[in-house]
Amino acid sequence: MALGFCFGVSLLLSVWPAAECAEIPAGVLDLECRDRYFLIAADLSFTGDEPRFEAVDGTGVYPITNLYAAECGYSISVLPRPGHVDLRASYFSCHVDNKDDKEFTFSFNLIATHDGGEEVTYTLNKTCSPSLPWSSREVTCEVNYMEVSVRSDMTCPSARRKEDWSAALTTAYSSATSDWQVMFQRAGQQLRPMSLSEARAQSYVFDVTDGRIVFRTPYGQPDSFSSMVDGVPAEVIHPTLFSRQSWVVIMVDLVAACSMYEGSYDGSHIVWKTPQILYPLMSGLSALDSQVSLGVGGKLLEQSITEERGYIMKKQESTVQISIPYNAEGGYRKSFLMDSTYHEFYVFNLYLEQILVDEDYIETRLRFFRPLATPLLSHPVHTENRTVVEEGVFTVYLGDFPEDVELVAVKINGQDFINTNRHTISKVAQANDTHGYTLRVPFDDPVVETQLFRDGVLQHKLDINYTLTILPEQEPYYQQASIVALIRDVFPPAFDAVCTEKGISFKLDHRPFDCLWEICIGSNPLTPELAAQRGYFLHNDSTTLLLDVPLFTEGYMYKDIGLKTFSGTFQIHVRDPKTLEVQGSSVKTCPFTATELIVCSTDGRMTVVANVSMAIPSGGIPAKTSLLDRNCGPKEADSSRAMFSFGLNTCGTRVKLGKDHVIYENEIVFNQKFLTVKKPVVARNATEKLILQCVYPLVGLYRLFSVHRFESDTPGAGSITRSSLLVEKPQQPTRRPTIKPTTTPQTTVSTTERPILMLPAMHPPAHYIKVFGFLKDLTDNLSKKRG
Structure with missing residues (x-):
């Protein structure tokens, strides 16, 4: 940037008393002073989906619209994934109470819409002091505006820039008046000078503080122009502020240039670029004259942290290239439904700082705020069957989801699922602010569909219908999964039987899947009541079933009856409890003697x-x-x-x-x-x-x-x-x-x-x-x- 101030300038601005502090509402998450801006963060559940802000000073209340925000140094971002609305206000924004460029007092109104449509206004006040001393020249590339501020006591440029400076001075001298004017240079052309009031009408803002001169403009103004700097698109605006007092011309040459590279996605990383030296900010500088620091969300990070998170920053030829891994910590994933299919994109709020020093040892500090996002990516929902058959429990994992996705309902085999002490569904937190859900259902739960095939294969099946919702839009998404567990060599239980003098004794060692069948005597299920009624002796615990059937009790069949002996046969059936189809029998025939029968x-x-x-x-x-x-x-x-x-x-x-x-x-x-x-x-x-x-x-x-x-x-x-x-x-x-x-x-x-x-x-x-x-x-x- 060619900027000179050959003579001192001291202009006084009106000031207003700072508003008194009020209690911070519970829905306001943060009122924070950062290096060069003031931050308000509020919860959307508190503010409603369309929160509004107003700037307040001694002259009145000013609604902050999109255009007014870009003109006056405000940036408002609605972040659906965290559920926040953020307001960033430059320390040199309109309506701030500035004391000696060391103490800045902000006053805002937050207008929230609560349940029932009621609007409530909350007053938010904060006084901030910069944590770092001001550099000679500071440039901010915000999401909606460019801002440059310079120290008012800087010296004239070195000889290397005298030719450019002289050309501007000639134009300024011939047209200068005692009032301040501004002249824009565009692609080698010097446009007609205009008054500051004319410039303000075109959304340009010039301001003078006790020690600095400030210029701010929205992007895409008619007097700005695009330029390719080392293969990277940039937007440049070059105003020269001047005033003539008799034979003395006071000039301030202001230039702002910002990388307009939108970013790219290579399948694994978001990539963003900026030139090491943005023309025409400086001239005659080499790559060794710039220092770059990386951060996220408006905060710079230590190099060790950026490396740990996988951020990559490298200087390639004459550009600085930033690579952020997909789903890296610091960003967030946003879910999206398109054609009833689940998609998502990853968003990273890049914060980058460059420090440059020219041949006159004047330091320029350049800051970028850039939201970067991947394209809309099809992201199939991950369903993983983690069932271990030997455990006898279905274990199904559903994930991984960003925090803006919630599970609201589950149906299993057509039945609504409710957590019990036997079957559960639990949320599982994962790295990088993602989560999933684990469903556990025992094989013997009544909700499980069980089918036994004739080749001895037992099939347990869950047809799962998950209902998820995407916040804050409350869009429903349905994910279905069919999970099958197979157990082989499953056959109906068979009793061991022995003959005794008084009858027949049956024994069955329980297996986990014996509950699939119903044990019957004839057509009647074997129960303690039936055994007592007929005179059987029944013992049944968790491991073994014992049944003693005395001779001549109901259920015997007799053959080969003679005077000396006869045979008695007792049969136990196992059947499908639903169809009542007999699928197996245990039969025992024993010889007996009796005097009469x-x-x-x-x-x-x-x-x-x-x-x-x-x-x-x-x-x-x-x-x-x-x-x-x-x-x-x-x-x-x-x-x-x-x-x-x-x-x-x-x-x-x-x-x-x-x-x-x-x-x-x-x-x-x-x-x-x-x-x-x-x-x-x-x-x-x-x-x-x-x-x-x-x-x-x-x-x-x-x-x-x-x-x-x-x-x-x-x-x-x-x-x-x-x-x-x-x-x-x-x-x-x-x-x-x-x-x-x-x-x-x-x-x-x-x-x-x-x-x-x-x-x-x-x-x-x-x-x-x-x-x-x-x-x-x-x-x-x-x-x-x-x-």
């Missing part, structure tokens, strides 16, 4: 092993006994017992009808013609009458057949009853072991409820008769007989 099968057959020694006279043999039909003899017999197996509709079986059951009854009798020694029927050792009964509930009978076939969904409850034949020596009836293998509860039926009805021995061919139809037909037949 009776089996009432579902296909309408009664099998009996009975001790008949007390029901036949002396000299009689069990092999010669029969049922009511004398043609139905035993299948096997020994010295005291006989075994019969016959259909319920054969061998003279009688039928009794109860309210909710049907009783099939027969007797074991002895034909006296087979006695080897003739004795009276009423002999002492022929004192018992053996009555055989099978009881079936009506609800379990689908059809009754009068001849050959019978169908029931449950076995009947059987009994062998002994009644006394001699009045003088009665005996109590003895109930023998009865087999009831299903869910039908044991029913005690009185033999005196209704008269015994004898069915004829011969019947027409078999035909299906429904239970209630059969009852009706039977009642009609009885009525006809009685008639």
Whole structure:
């Protein structure tokens, strides 16, 4: 810059009293004095989305519009990502109370819009003193204006600049008046001089303090021009301020030049450039004459900190090049939705200071405020499945997000997710002011969809729908993820079983996924209540299930029944609790012995092993006994017992009808013609009458057949009853072991409820008769007989 002041200038400015300090509102985050400017930072949640500022001095209140801010030395930035609005005010801005360039008092009004649209005005005052002494020449390249200030006692330029200075002086002398005027030089041309009032009308501001002369202009003025300096675009404005007093001309040559390089992005770094020496600030300087310091957000940083954060500053040929890594500390990421797709850009508020010294040892301090941003980048949301199958818990990470993104809702498999002590979602802070979210859901949580394939592969699945919002716009964004965990070699549980003298014992060692199946006896789930009802012995803890099933309890099936042994089979099913499909069974068959037993099968057959020694006279043999039909003899017999197996509709079986059951009854009798020694029927050792009964509930009978076939969904409850034949020596009836293998509860039926009805021995061919139809037909037949 060619600037000279051959004669001292002292102009006095009006001053106004400083406003009194008031309490700082809670929503105002900062009132801070920086090296060369005053900062106000307020929270947007406090101010509303459109905060306004007013400058206040002794002459009035001045709303700070965009144009007025650029003219008067204010810069207002709304930063959505931190949620701030910042006001920077130059120490030489309009309406500041300046005392000797050492004490600057600011007074502003902040107009905030609160809930309901109410506007509230807050008065903010602060007095600042520069932390560094003023350089001879200071240039500020703000985001919306250029400002230059010079010390008012500087000497005339050296001989190397006399030619340029003389040309300007000639023009100034020929046109100068006693009033101050300004002349702009543009691309080698000297424009027509204008008065300061004319210049102010064109948004140029000139000011004189106790020790400095200040010039400020918005960017893009008609009198400024663009220039390429070492391949970097720059904006230059060159005013010369002058006044003529008789034969003396007072001149101040002011030049401001700022790099207008917008920055570039190479895929990993934001790059910004400025010339080491901005023409025509100085001439005859080499690169060694400049010193550069780097900072962010209006604060310079130590070199060790910039290196730690990965900032790169290098002098390349005649330019200074700054490289900032993407997402480096000090900047911030801003989220953006475009076509329902998540994008973002990285913003870095660069602060750069250059110090230059010319051949006259005049120091120039140049400061840049430059917001740099990457292009809008497509940034796929990162969903990471961190599940460890052995832990049995889904762990899903969603991130990384800037701080302007919040998770507001989650749906899992169509259900709203709420944090509990079993499944959680938590926010995870990451480096560089980013964050993510970790979702944890156990495999056995009811919200998890579980599917078992026939090849033994168990699949746990989460369909996750995240709802995020971008602040402060409150734009919703939806991210979906489908997470699957596979467990192999998963098959239905199988019990180990052993035979005991009294029944069968089953054992199951629990596996983590056994809960996928329901354990059943028949069609009934195995529960403590069912076990107690049927007489099972059940023990179930976290590791093992033990089930002891005593012989003759409900659920057994019997085969190969003989006088000496028979086989008992007990079956445990495992089934899908949703579809009730049986997917596995544990079956155990064991040999047993019993003195007596009776089996009432579902296909309408009664099998009996009975001790008949007390029901036949002396000299009689069990092999010669029969049922009511004398043609139905035993299948096997020994010295005291006989075994019969016959259909319920054969061998003279009688039928009794109860309210909710049907009783099939027969007797074991002895034909006296087979006695080897003739004795009276009423002999002492022929004192018992053996009555055989099978009881079936009506609800379990689908059809009754009068001849050959019978169908029931449950076995009947059987009994062998002994009644006394001699009045003088009665005996109590003895109930023998009865087999009831299903869910039908044991029913005690009185033999005196209704008269015994004898069915004829011969019947027409078999035909299906429904239970209630059969009852009706039977009642009609009885009525006809009685008639």
